[in-house]
Amino acid sequence: MVNPQFFIVGAGxxxxxxxxxxxxxxxxxxxxxxxxxxxxxLPKQTHKFFGHKGFxxxxxxxxxxxxxxxxxEKAGVEIRLETSVAGIYxxxxxxWDRKKDHVWESKPERIxxxxxxxxxxxxxxxxxxxxxxxxxxVQTLMNQYGVLPGKDFLIVGSGNxxxxxxxxxxxxxxxxxxxxxxxxxxxxxxxxxxxxxxxxIPILLNHTIVKAIGKQKVRGAVIAPxxxxxxxxxxxxxxxxxxxxxxxxxxxxxxxxxxxxxxxIEYIPALGGYIPVRDPQMRTTIPTVFVAGDISSxxxxxxxxxxxxxxxxxxxxxxxxxxxxxKMSNMRDELTALRRGxxxxxxxxxxxxxxxxxxxxxxxxxxQTETGxxxxxxxxxxxxxxxxxxxxxxxxxxxAIEVGGNLNGIPWVNYEACTxxxxxxxxxxxxxxxxxxxxxxxxxxxIPYELLPLPEKEDVVFVQDRKGQVLGEATVIRVMKNEKxxxxxxxxxxxxxxxxxxxxxxxxxxxxxDYICRCEEVxxxxxxxxxxxxxTDYEELRRYLRIGMGPCGGRVCRAxxxxxxxxxxEIPIAELEPGTFRAPSIPxxxxxxxxxxxxx
Amino acid sequence: MNDPQVVIIGGGITGTAIAYHLAxxxxxxxxxxxxxxxxxxSTGRCGGxxxxxxxxxxxxxxxxxxxxxFTRFREEMDMDIEYYQGGYLLLSFDEEEATQxxxxxxxxxxxxxKVEILSSKEVSQxxxxxxxxxxxxxxxxxxxxxxxPHKATFGYANAGKKLGVAIHTHTNAEQVDVQSGSVKxxxxxxxxxxxDIVINAAGPWSKEVGQLAGIDLPTESYRHQIxxxxxxxxxxxxxxxxxxxxxxxxxxxxxQFIMGKGDADEVPGINRNVTxxxxxxxxxxxxxxxxxxxxxxxxxxxxxxxxxxxxxxPVIGESPQLKGYYYSVGYSGHGFMIAPAVAEGLAHIIMNxxxxxxxxxxxxxxxxxxxxxxxxxxx
Numbered sequence: 001m002v003n004p005q006f007f008i009v010g011a012g013x014x015x016x017x018x019x020x021x022x023x024x025x026x027x028x029x030x031x032x033x034x035x036x037x038x039x040x041x042l043p044k045q046t047h048k049f050f051g052h053k054g055f056x057x058x059x060x061x062x063x064x065x066x067x068x069x070x071x072x073e074k075a076g077v078e079i080r081l082e083t084s085v086a087g088i089y090x091x092x093x094x095x096w097d098r099k100k101d102h103v104w105e106s107k108p109e110r111i112x113x114x115x116x117x118x119x120x121x122x123x124x125x126x127x128x129x130x131x132x133x134x135x136x137x138v139q140t141l142m143n144q145y146g147v148l149p150g151k152d153f154l155i156v157g158s159g160n161x162x163x164x165x166x167x168x169x170x171x172x173x174x175x176x177x178x179x180x181x182x183x184x185x186x187x188x189x190x191x192x193x194x195x196x197x198x199x200x201i202p203i204l205l206n207h208t209i210v211k212a213i214g215k216q217k218v219r220g221a222v223i224a225p226x227x228x229x230x231x232x233x234x235x236x237x238x239x240x241x242x243x244x245x246x247x248x249x250x251x252x253x254x255x256x257x258x259x260x261x262x263x264x265i266e267y268i269p270a271l272g273g274y275i276p277v278r279d280p281q282m283r284t285t286i287p288t289v290f291v292a293g294d295i296s297s298x299x300x301x302x303x304x305x306x307x308x309x310x311x312x313x314x315x316x317x318x319x320x321x322x323x324x325x326x327k328m329s330n331m332r333d334e335l336t337a338l339r340r341g342x343x344x345x346x347x348x349x350x351x352x353x354x355x356x357x358x359x360x361x362x363x364x365x366x367x368q369t370e371t372g373x374x375x376x377x378x379x380x381x382x383x384x385x386x387x388x389x390x391x392x393x394x395x396x397x398x399x400a401i402e403v404g405g406n407l408n409g410i411p412w413v414n415y416e417a418c419t420x421x422x423x424x425x426x427x428x429x430x431x432x433x434x435x436x437x438x439x440x441x442x443x444x445x446x447i448p449y450e451l452l453p454l455p456e457k458e459d460v461v462f463v464q465d466r467k468g469q470v471l472g473e474a475t476v477i478r479v480m481k482n483e484k485x486x487x488x489x490x491x492x493x494x495x496x497x498x499x500x501x502x503x504x505x506x507x508x509x510x511x512x513x514d515y516i517c518r519c520e521e522v523x524x525x526x527x528x529x530x531x532x533x534x535x536t537d538y539e540e541l542r543r544y545l546r547i548g549m550g551p552c553g554g555r556v557c558r559a560x561x562x563x564x565x566x567x568x569x570e571i572p573i574a575e576l577e578p579g580t581f582r583a584p585s586i587p588x589x590x591x592x593x594x595x596x597x598x599x600x
Numbered sequence: 601m602n603d604p605q606v607v608i609i610g611g612g613i614t615g616t617a618i619a620y621h622l623a624x625x626x627x628x629x630x631x632x633x634x635x636x637x638x639x640x641x642s643t644g645r646c647g648g649x650x651x652x653x654x655x656x657x658x659x660x661x662x663x664x665x666x667x668x669x670f671t672r673f674r675e676e677m678d679m680d681i682e683y684y685q686g687g688y689l690l691l692s693f694d695e696e697e698a699t700q701x702x703x704x705x706x707x708x709x710x711x712x713x714k715v716e717i718l719s720s721k722e723v724s725q726x727x728x729x730x731x732x733x734x735x736x737x738x739x740x741x742x743x744x745x746x747x748x749p750h751k752a753t754f755g756y757a758n759a760g761k762k763l764g765v766a767i768h769t770h771t772n773a774e775q776v777d778v779q780s781g782s783v784k785x786x787x788x789x790x791x792x793x794x795x796d797i798v799i800n801a802a803g804p805w806s807k808e809v810g811q812l813a814g815i816d817l818p819t820e821s822y823r824h825q826i827x828x829x830x831x832x833x834x835x836x837x838x839x840x841x842x843x844x845x846x847x848x849x850x851x852x853x854x855x856q857f858i859m860g861k862g863d864a865d866e867v868p869g870i871n872r873n874v875t876x877x878x879x880x881x882x883x884x885x886x887x888x889x890x891x892x893x894x895x896x897x898x899x900x901x902x903x904x905x906x907x908x909x910x911x912x913x914p915v916i917g918e919s920p921q922l923k924g925y926y927y928s929v930g931y932s933g934h935g936f937m938i939a940p941a942v943a944e945g946l947a948h949i950i951m952n953x954x955x956x957x958x959x960x961x962x963x964x965x966x967x968x969x970x971x972x973x974x975x976x977x978x979x
Contacts, residue, residue, distance in 0.1 A: 534758070537637035537769070543644055543750035546854070551830060551899060577637075580902070583874055587830055587897035593883035594894075 001078050004030035006315050007093060007108035009085050009257060012040020013301045014293030014308035015114035016068040016077075021312025021327075023075035027319050030106070031072070032083040032095055037144065039065030040116055042301060044139035046171070047164055048429035048485065050189075050389035051302045052407055055334065058391045058427045058485065061301070062143075068305075088260045110288050110315045113258045114308060117251035117272065117294040122156070125211035131218030135165045135248035142172050150244025154221045155179040156209050160188035162248030166196050169246075171451055177240045180207040180223050182230055189343070190385050191430025198504035200468025210237055212245055221245055253295045261289045270350030272298035280356050281328065282311035290315065297347050306335045338388045341408035364404025368412040374438040374499075377420030377446070381411050382503075383432040392424040392433060422446060422489050426482045435489065436499060443499035444477065449490045454479065455507050463494060464504040471498055474505070516564070517557040519550020527561060531568045538562060538579040551587050554579070604950065605629040607786045607793045609773045609809050610801035611636075612643035613749060613936050614928050616756035616767075617943030618799060620677075623763035625951040630765045631793055632757070633786065635772040639753040641803040643936055645904025647826060647848060647858055648746045649839045650937040651688045652713050653739060655704050655976040658962060659913070660711045662938050665958055669940035670747060679755035681747045682853050686837030688744035690977075691723070691735055691889075694844035698736040700976065705739055716740045729892050730840070746839055746850055749936045773802075776813035776925070783813065783924040797950060799926040804870055804905035806915075806929030815919050818968055819907050819930040820868040824860060825878045827901035829893070831855025840890075841979060847885060848979050856899065859886060862979050874901045906933035911972035916942060917964035918949075926950065933978055 006022045008015045011033035019029040037043050045061020056064045072079065086094040092105040119134035121127070133141075133149060135157070141147045153169055155162050158181035166176045179196065184206050186193045193203055206225050210232050213220035224237035251272060258276040259265050263284035265274045276284045276291045283290055290311040293304035309331045313324040339347060339358045348358045367384050374380075379401070381392065388407045400417035401424055403409040425433040425448050435446025455461050455476045463474045480489040494502050514524040522545045535544045538561060547561050548554030558579065566573045606622055608615045611634025619632045634640070650670055652663040670683050692698045705715045718726065720735040757767055768790060776798055777785040785794040800817075802809035810817040836851035849859035861882060879898060887893050909915050909930030919925040928946055931938070942963075945955035 535754075537640075539640065539644070540637050540750075540754075543639065543748075544754065549828075549900065551897075553900065580872075582900050582902055583876075584879075584898055584901060587899050588879070589895070589897045590829075590883045590887055590893050591895065593880055593898075594887060597880055597884055 001028060001030050002095070002104045002106045003108060004028040004078070004106075005109045005319050006030075006112070007106055007110070008032070008112045008114060010040060010114035010116060010293070011035070011038040011079055011081070012114060012116050012293060012304065013042060013064070013068065014116075014304040014311075015040070015112065016072050017305040017308030018112045018114065018290070018292055018312035018315070019072050019077040020068070020075050021309045022316045022319075023072065023077045025316035025320055025322055025324070027316050029077045030080065030108070031077060032080045032085060034082065034084045036081055038069045038079050038081065041136070041139075042068075044136070044143045045164075045301070046143050046168055048487070049301065050387060050429050051338065052390050053394050055302050055305065057389060058395075058429050060485075064301070085257055088257055109319060110290065111261065112290040112292060112308075112311050112315070113261070113276070113295060114291070114293045114304075115254040115257055115295050117253050117298055119247070120250040120252055121247055122209075122249050124209050126214065127212060129212050129214050129218050130216060131214070131243055132212060132245045132247065135161045135246055138165055138246050139168065142168065148172050148174055150174060150218075150242070152177055152242040153244045153246055154209065154223070154240050154242045155246045155248060157181060157248035157250070158183070158186045158188060158193065158203055158205070159248060159250065160192055162246070163188040163192035163196055165246060165248060166201060167192070167199075170199055170201070176201045177242050178223070179203045180209060181205055182208045182226055189387055189430065191383055191387070191432040194382070194466060195431050198464055198466050198468050200464065208232055209245065210234065213239065218243055218245055251294065251298050253298065255295060258284060258289065258291055258295060262286050263289050263291070266353065268350045268353050270346040271296070275350070277354060279354070280310075280332070281314040282307055283314065297350060299344075299347055300338070303335060303338055306331050306338070310335075337407045340406060341386045341388050343387060363406045363409035364412070365410065367410050371413070372415060374436045374443075377422075377435055377437040377444065378415055378418045379413055379420065379422075379424050380434045380436045381413060381424075381432060382434065383411055383428075383430060386410060387430075389429060391427045391429065395423050395427045397421065397423060422480055425489055426480070426485060426487045428487075431487065434503060435491065438496060438499055441496050442493055443496050444491055444493050445499065445502050446480070446489045446491045447503065447505055449488045449505065450486060451507075453507060454481070454488055455490055455505065460508070461490075461492065462506040462508060463492060463498065463502045464506055465501045466503050468504065470506065471502060474502070476505075516560045517545070517547040517550065519552050519556075520546040522547050522557070524564065527564050528568060531565060536565065536569060538565065538577060541565070542579060548579070553582065553585060603628055604796040605794055606631065606797045606799065606950070607795040608632045608799045608801050609786065610634065610641065610803055610805075611638045611753070611757070611767065611769060612641045612801065612803050613639070613753050613756070613939040614643075614803065614931070614943065615799070615801035616753050616760060617939050618801060618928060618946055619765045619767075620756040620760040620763070621944045621947035622950060623760050623765050625947050627951060628764055630760070632760075632765060632767045633771040633773055633788055633793065634767070634769045637769050638757055638767070639750045641805070642904050642907060642931075643749045643753050643803070645826070645902060646749050646933075646936050647839075647850065647860060648749050648936065649688065649744075649841070649848065649850065650683075650746055651741075651744045651839070651841075651934070653688055653690055653704065653708060653715060653741050653744065653977065655700070656973065657707055657711055659938075659975060660708055660713060662941055662958065664711065664713060665941035666938045667743060669944070670745070673747075673752065673755060673940075677755040677759045679751060679758065681751040681755055683745060683747040684837070684853065685743050685745035686839070687740055687742040688839045688841060689723075689727075690739045691840060691842040692737050692844055693734050693842060695736060697844045701737065701739050704977070708741075713741060714743065729836075729890065731889055731891055733888075740838070744839065752936070773809060773812055778813055778922060781923055783922060795924070797924045797926060799928060799946075801928050803929065803931070803935065804907050806907050806927065810927065813919075813922055813925050815922060815925060815927075817915060817927060817929060818965065819909050819915060821870060821905040821907050822866045822868060823871045823903050824862060824866075824906050824933065825874050825901065825903045826858065826860035827874075827879065827882070827898050828852070828859075829857045829896040830899050832857070832896070843977060843979060845885070845889070846979060847882070847889075849886065849890065857893065857896065860979070861885070870905060872903050874903050907935070908932045910968055910974075912975040912978050914938070914942065914963055915965060916946060916960050920964075920966070932975070
């Protein structure tokens with residue numbers, strides 16, 4: 001199908017939803033996408049989304065992509081991947097199928113351009129070095145390809161993307177040395193920044209990157225505070241030892257195709273830059289061309305989906321004559337709810353330029369000051385900003401949580417109704433709900449936990465405050481595993497004076513399974529401990545720990561073990577005995593040996 | 601001697617056990633020098649078996665004494681050496697040997713050892729995974745067992761260190777300093793160590809270390825090969841050994857099968873290479889008796905030395921020619937299993953002039969002047 005009624009560029013949340021909306025009304029729909037996987041940015045998003053239950057709140061991005069693709073395919077939408085739109089020409093759309101290396105011409109009746117956005121970059125010395133990535137590239141490599149692009153990161157930008165990528169990097173096993181932001185306040189949601197800070201990652205405001213260090217590859221970064229003209233104060237600069245720099249400094253709408261189509265564009269900084277002019281139904285100044293998603297304002301995946309639906313409904317109405325007003329108005333109500341809060345003020349302002357107005361307010365802005373009593377287990381919500389999100393309210397089995405007003409309100413707990421079940425804490429996308437019980441001189445704190453390894457009952461863990469400062473040790477008394485959403489609750493018992501400060505746990509290094517010898521399952525920690533005990537030769541370690549005694553014969557672990565020995569003993573590897581290299585170099589079956597004999 | 605300055609040459613089971621027992625008896629100036637790393641010689645290469653079923657009453661006694669040490673090792677040394685008394689099953693495929701075994705068992709029982717005699721049929725009923733074709737009979741002693749030789753060496757070394765023993769690895773003895781018929785010290789690659797007593801516990805290098813003091817010891821080292829398979833679930837708790845069949849095999853706690861045999865045509869000397877011929881001969885021989893091995897793979901194959909004496913018995917005591925020069929060598933392939941008892945005895949002789957538990961006199965070199973009785977129960 002190269003000549004569908006409705007042609008959509010981009011299989012992200014906006015494009016998929018527009019396709020669903022139209023195809024479910026019988027319109028033939030083709031979606032093309034440059035990527036090899038549908039879903040746009042969604043497959044890279046391993047965090048739970050905000051919003052409400054009807055719109056995928058608390059569902060992880062890649063799961064949303066699965067659900068949307070499934071629904072689109074069921075509705076008959078055709079999705080062509082690895083296909084680029086070479087141009088929207090006067091006579092047709094030229095499509096380059098990169099797999100077949102074949103250009104198709106398409107002449108649809110309606111076009112939706114849902115090309116999303118591209119990442120902004122900033123100039124600094126040496127910014128072409130290998131090891132400098134946009135946040136999207138880091139997410140693609142890490143979450144889609146399963147490749148961790150570096151070990152030690154500096155992140156530039158404290159918007160939601162920078163914060164989320166920082167958290168995901170830690171989940172993937174990397175270290176984030178710092179997040180810097182030239183602004184004087186954190187750009188993203190506070191629940192995201194708190195997640196980062198309690199891991200011990202500093203967020204340095206009024207700071208910027210001055211320079212990347214390295215010849216071929218990043219070996220470090222120089223950061224500096226900025227003055228009130230946003231110029232770096234070089235005398236106060238300092239060096240961070242990192243091998244990767246992740247830039248999360250914002251997005252700009254990808255308007256090229258919309259402009260080619262003849263649609264008018266306008267420069268509206270509040271919406272992210274050049275934006276196609278459009279009406280409330282997402283129609284551009286060319287009546288057959290629509291836009292939806294980040295191309296029409298840099299926002300969230302949820303608003304992109306809603307805009308996509310609205311565009312799709314309008315196209316269906318154009319082409320089939322069916323009255324879609326009710327569905328469109330429903331979707332506009334959804335958008336209105338989402339855009340009421342303070343984080344949408346720029347979008348509201350920007351859309352005003354097109355004469356499209358969204359109301360604000362109508363929600364609670366005060367945080368709950370009276371909490372408790374905590375004589376039995378209760379939920380404690382630390383969600384101080386008005387963000388459009390309410391799964392805590394809708395998941396509570398006893399209706400003890402209420403966000404107040406609309407989606408954007410600050411949640412309060414009715415402590416008489418709260419039974420301390422922990423469901424809200426496991427569902428909260430911001431990991432902002434803690435379980436607390438105070439009894440005598442002890443307190444039990446339940447902490448949402450999404451890292452590996454998951455501690456187990458009776459493990460001793462380090463406990464950290466909201467800034468990641470380690471206060472001491474505590475014993476895990478219970479773990480509530482959440483196999484579905486993967487946000488587990490780790491309950492620890494701490495002295496009562498830590499009840500209001502402990503908000504994170506850190507699994508001590510030895511719990512981590514950094515295997516050196518994979519055949520015999522010997523970890524770094526075991527090797528280091530054995531060296532401390534006096535096993536200071538490779539052969540001694542081998543015999544004591546069974547390193548290299550498995551099927552690989554040491555091929556995998558010998559060099560790494562010598563490296564650990566070398567660094568612990570401060571003796572160059574060249575001066576260490578490398579141990580014996582023994583035959584057979586591959587496990588040799590008795591049967592084969594016997595056959596070799598009898599055939600002779 | 602009240603507080604002798606002792607230098608032990610060799611950091612295997614023998615050297616570290618002697619050091620530990622000396623320190624335990626109050627010696628404060630004990631040093632072990634090891635040219636490589638601990639257990640790098642025969643100890644770390646051996647099969648790890650601990651057997652009491654010997655053909656001479658003296659050896660049975662020695663071995664039973666050692667089993668007492670192994671039994672309390674964990675408690676005394678605070679180290680798990682994977683010691684397990686799963687027994688030794690001695691398989692005889694030879695009529696004459698079978699008759700000898702019956703005599704041995706009579707003697708072993710007199711020494712207080714509990715040993716069973718099993719007919720070929722009983723073996724096949726009890727251990728259906730053993731093919732008994734050609735088997736004449738077997739004997740089984742369930743207090744025999746095995747342990748991890750490397751860990752045992754470290755156990756002694758660490759316990760010794762706590763009592764003040766100094767251990768210098770990567771330190772090679774170059775000359776024993778002898779003045780007017782007595783030892784005075786040892787020159788090494790890491791300097792000079794003064795000594796009232798020097799103990800040759802050099803295992804495969806016993807002859808060479810003897811020569812450093814001008815002592816000619818009747819020992820020679822022969823290569824023995826051994827290999828280990830990948831792991832199976834643990835089901836084979838005993839050491840299976842046959843002198844007439846020329847093999848031994850056990851399953852380690854980790855599940856791998858460790859096995860070896862003797863090679864008649866080895867020449868004396870240190871040779872740590874391995875031969876494919878050995879793997880081939882073993883594969884053919886072992887699958888005949890243990891058909892389940894057919895599906896296993898050989899993981900690692902290595903070799904070590906039997907430091908042989910003319911009668912396959914250790915050579916232990918003070919040199920008649922050189923005052924202060926002791927040796928504890930020539931263990932002929934069973935050093936690991938008897939070292940603990942011998943070490944304790946030798947430590948008593950050094951510290952107190954005689955050993956209260958064990959008469960070591962029969963093991964000194966004077967026995968080679970007359971006709972010697974060779975130990976038969978050796979692979």
